[in-house]
Amino acid sequence: MKKAxxxxxxxxxxxxxxxxxxxxxxxxxxxxxxxxxxFEVFHMPFLSGMAxxxxxxxxxxxxxxxxxxxxxxxxxxxxTGLLVVIxxxxxxxxxxxxxxxVTSCGCFGDAIPLTPWQSFSKDLVxxxxxxxxxxxxxxxxxxxxDARWQSGLFxxxxxxxxMFSQFTYSRLxxxxxxxxxxxxxxxELMKIPAGAKPDEYLIMYxxxxxxxxxxxxxxxxxxxxxxxxxxxxxxxVGEPESKLIKKGYEPKIKDLQITDASGxxxxxxxxxxxxxxxxxxAYNLKDxxxxxxxxxxxxxxxxxxxxxxxxxxxxxxxxxxADEYSKRMKLxxxxxxxxxxxxxxxxxxxxxxxxxKNGVVINKWHYNNVPSFDELAEKYFAK
Numbered sequence: 001m002k003k004a005x006x007x008x009x010x011x012x013x014x015x016x017x018x019x020x021x022x023x024x025x026x027x028x029x030x031x032x033x034x035x036x037x038x039f040e041v042f043h044m045p046f047l048s049g050m051a052x053x054x055x056x057x058x059x060x061x062x063x064x065x066x067x068x069x070x071x072x073x074x075x076x077x078x079x080t081g082l083l084v085v086i087x088x089x090x091x092x093x094x095x096x097x098x099x100x101x102v103t104s105c106g107c108f109g110d111a112i113p114l115t116p117w118q119s120f121s122k123d124l125v126x127x128x129x130x131x132x133x134x135x136x137x138x139x140x141x142x143x144x145x146d147a148r149w150q151s152g153l154f155x156x157x158x159x160x161x162x163m164f165s166q167f168t169y170s171r172l173x174x175x176x177x178x179x180x181x182x183x184x185x186x187x188e189l190m191k192i193p194a195g196a197k198p199d200e201y202l203i204m205y206x207x208x209x210x211x212x213x214x215x216x217x218x219x220x221x222x223x224x225x226x227x228x229x230x231x232x233x234x235x236x237v238g239e240p241e242s243k244l245i246k247k248g249y250e251p252k253i254k255d256l257q258i259t260d261a262s263g264x265x266x267x268x269x270x271x272x273x274x275x276x277x278x279x280x281x282a283y284n285l286k287d288x289x290x291x292x293x294x295x296x297x298x299x300x301x302x303x304x305x306x307x308x309x310x311x312x313x314x315x316x317x318x319x320x321x322a323d324e325y326s327k328r329m330k331l332x333x334x335x336x337x338x339x340x341x342x343x344x345x346x347x348x349x350x351x352x353x354x355x356x357k358n359g360v361v362i363n364k365w366h367y368n369n370v371p372s373f374d375e376l377a378e379k380y381f382a383k
Contacts, residue, residue: 006136009129010069013082016126017066023108025059025165027173028052029348030110037102038092056165061085063161064154069133072142073150079134086130090123110177172348172366179252180346180354180361186271187359189253196249206237219243256342261319266336270312274358276380278303278311280333282351283343285317285325289351292367293329296353301332302373307381316340355380 024031032052039047047054065085068078089107096102097116107119114122133140144150168174176182179189192198203220210233218228220240228234258267270277280296282288300311313333315322322335347354349366355376356362362380365371371379 002136003139006133006139009133010072010140013126013129013133014066014070017062017069017082019066020108021059021062021066021161022164023112024055025063025161026168026175027110027177027348028055028059028165028169030173030178030344031055031059033344034102041095041102052169056162056169059165060158060161064157067157068154069140071144071150071153072140073154075137075140075142079130079137079140082130083134086123086127090120090127093120093123096120170366170368172352172364172369178345180364182361182363185360186253186256186356187268190251190256190271192249192251199244199248200246202243202245204241204243206241207234208237209233210235253342255339258314258336258338260336261322270336271356272359273310273356276307276309276355276357276362278309278333279346279354279356280311280313280351281315281343281346281349281354282313283316283340284350285315285321287350289367290329292349293331293351295367295370296351297329297331297333299353299370299373299376303376303381304332307377309381310334312336314338314343314346316343 029052032055035051035055036048039045039051061081062085065078065081068074069082093107093116097120100116102116107114107122142150180186204217205220205223206215206217207228208215212233215237218226223229256267256271257265258270259265270279278300280293280300282293300309303309304311311333313322313326313331313335315335315337316339317325317337319335319337322337325331326335346352347364347366349368351367352364353367353370354361354364
């Protein structure tokens with residue numbers, strides 16, 4: 001039984017760490033955005049610029065630790081490393097859950113979104129298993145005792161995890177779990193179906209008794225039901241507050257609003273364009289790769305001149321900065337504005353480009369691997 005429990009814990013923890021590391025390494029930029037949230041919560045903004053690099057290192061660390069645990073190599077160092085990691089993650093998820101500072105821990109990226117309390121519960125289970133493995137580390141048997149094989153397998157796992165993370169960072173996630181993935185219909189994902197229930201709220205009143213000084217909080221329903229409003233001794237203090245009591249239907253895309261510099265809404269016009277249109281996304285023009293932007297600008301210019309393809313640039317930068325940037329880079333595309341959050345979800349690149357038609361994401365590319373204009377024309381525009 002002890003051997004079975006040890007093997008189960010070892011396999012479960014090892015596989016879960018590898019899976020968690022690979023899921024996040026599939027989208028290191030997205031994991032980096034999540035780390036930036038934690039850095040803001042813990043007042044460490046100086047780390048934000050290194051968030052993606054830290055994210056890649058954490059992914060590699062998870063994959064390597066999980067693999068070494070399965071191999072049974074260097075059991076003391078590996079179980080110690082696992083224990084340190086899980087204690088750190090358990091602390092983070094507890095802070096997120098208890099103080100509601102980060103709504104999703106990002107443990108499994110966007111593939112399996114977990115609530116803070118679900119993440120904390122998962123980490124408690126892992127903590128118990130890893131403590132058990134740590135206490136029984138001397139009973140973990142390696143698959144081989146040959147030092148050359150151990151070093152070779154370690155090198156293979158380390159190299160693979162580093163190369164995989166670098167590939168997805170410099171291209172795009174291999175598996176896209178975000179709403180703006182290829183094939184998605186953006187107008188459909190923004191709709192609320194007929195008959196879907198909206199969020200349910202209660203209006204909460206802060207009540208105070210003029211004579212006794214007693215205070216209490218009650219909902220608008222109780223306020224009317226008890227007819228406390230007829231009692232002149234009770235008065236409402238301050239402004240009523242809205243309290244969510246039941247979550248209703250939530251569309252997968254709920255925060256996308258595209259405007260021009262004057263604030264006019266162009267969301268519907270742009271995403272429901274029945275023809276091919278190119279959407280360049282650069283959530284932050286200050287940090288956008290200029291060589292990449294020049295490449296996308298050339299594609300947009302040729303597409304418009306030869307096939308009358310509309311091209312726009314979406315950014316969350318200010319209108320003044322965008323205008324200065326456009327003049328300096330000699331940008332051809334029309335410039336529109338949206339919040340950084342949906343822009344980061346559209347394409348994991350700064351800049352990146354989407355090809356839309358009738359609101360459907362036909363394809364999208366990182367600036368590092370955008371096809372040439374001739375390739376785009378042959379595959380899409382000339383048909």
